[in-house]
Amino acid sequence: MGEEKIRVTRLDRIEQRALRSGWEIPEQAREQLILRQLKIALNPESSNRDATAAFKALLAAEAMSKRHDRSQQPIQHEHILLTEEQKVDRRNAELLRRIAERMPDAG
Numbered sequence: 001m002g003e004e005k006i007r008v009t010r011l012d013r014i015e016q017r018a019l020r021s022g023w024e025i026p027e028q029a030r031e032q033l034i035l036r037q038l039k040i041a042l043n044p045e046s047s048n049r050d051a052t053a054a055f056k057a058l059l060a061a062e063a064m065s066k067r068h069d070r071s072q073q074p075i076q077h078e079h080i081l082l083t084e085e086q087k088v089d090r091r092n093a094e095l096l097r098r099i100a101e102r103m104p105d106a107g
Helices: 012-019 025-042 046-071 084-102
Strands: none
Touching: 012 046, 012 084, 025 084
């Protein structure tokens, strides 16, 4: 009972390109497309070229899915980058505050 040979067609190549390129694919069609590519990748009767192309398409689809998921997550924190001038201004303001604290009230 050997595996049935899967004939890779031009449509399969287009599907692989769609997965690798991140084309908008309806969810139901995407699931079927991924299952077909998985069958091609895992079938021992597939040529090395076909299996490799299908596997690369699956990897690319997974990577894009992870990037999409990360982009949908809220930002945990923000980094504030200051210019050198802003850093000097902050240091000067801190020094002036310290000097003012040490001065007796001029009242």
